[in-house]
Amino acid sequence: MSSLEADRGRGPGAAPEDPERLGLVLVICAPSGTGKSTLVRRLVEEFPRFAFSVSCTTRAPRGQERDGVDYHFLSKDDFLSMRDKGEFAEWAEVHGNYYGTPLAPLRKELDQGRDVLFDIDVQGAMQLKRSFSDGLYVFLLPPSRAELERRLRGRGTDAEEAIRRRLAGAAKEMHAATEFDHWIVNDDLDRAYEELRAVYLAGRSKPVFLPGLLRGILQSFEEEG
Template sequence: MNHKGILIVVSGFSGAGKGTLMKQMVRSYENYALSISMTTREPRPGEEEGKEYFFVSKEEFEDKISKDGLIEYASYCDNYYGTPREYVERQLERGKDVILEIEIQGALKVRKKFPTALLLFVMPPSVAELKKRLEGRGTESQEVIKKRLRRACEEAEGIEEYDYIVINDELEECVREMHSLIRAAHYAPVRNGEFIEKMKKELGTL
């Protein structure tokens, strides 16, 4: 079988709990590597350089773009976000399943460059719960929360491009569900072309 890792793109409405889910996935299972995105936005309280994000200036980010050092990048709420290429490709070659937590524009760009990427969209159980989680952060103004909710409405238009929807109601259950989907994805024919061809070749010699 093909032991190369697969690329998993996780998107979802802001406040759906993507970050918490991803951290729990990495803690619960050994085979996942979280890709750290690069951004031009200011760090939130408690965020560390190189842990949640690589925080860079607009000039530094644009330099990366010009040198093709990013798998994807997009502008969201007046800031750049992007995925450094080198780290992702190195982890996949090592057999790690690499999780990219990115928004919808970036996800669709990744699917074009990596057709075998698995796209998962995380949703809260209801809109009321989404609003409650955003307000519970305590880090953003009502104006920013409203902007994120309006953005969620726009994002809903692209959900049909994803492979699976994951409802984040209870954390542990959601983590188990995501892990099962990813394990199953390893056995999809689209990700095992070499193995299938080898079997056909060997069968043809019998």
């Protein structure tokens, strides 16, 4: 249920508004252990233009988390009221708590030409696709079940039961891969990153995200013709 930002403070390195283009939604899903976090981190480091959408949740704040910065912390009643009014781009219930991405701030970022990257589960991705069908939906695949199990065990952080649960979940998630626009097999990290990078760059040139570009160029021909 998370989206990522390159510069939360919108300081000198933050992406400026771009009136010549609309922002795109980039959604990346993968079974646990596929290497998604590493690839997403590399993409955000190279392209400091991704905007951040603060998610809503009904869980209590943890540690130093601040309302409106890390999450919008809502009561269950308030969250369900927003959900019923269609105010979330995507939402889900996880371990008894609700999480969701507010739709209005997300549309504002996109209208200002900022791209938004989502590192979320399949359920959230499918909800986003209903609202943002022109987005880029990428599914990362492990080379095989054996390799995925090797990676999960190699992390040394999960008990046997958790590993079995993650492998079972991976099998279910990969059945949803056909709903995605792009597949990338992460058998080599550098090659997988180059493919992800290429998908993103190609997506930024789609006409739907550049409504004023052709008009401006054609106008220059008319003025000089």
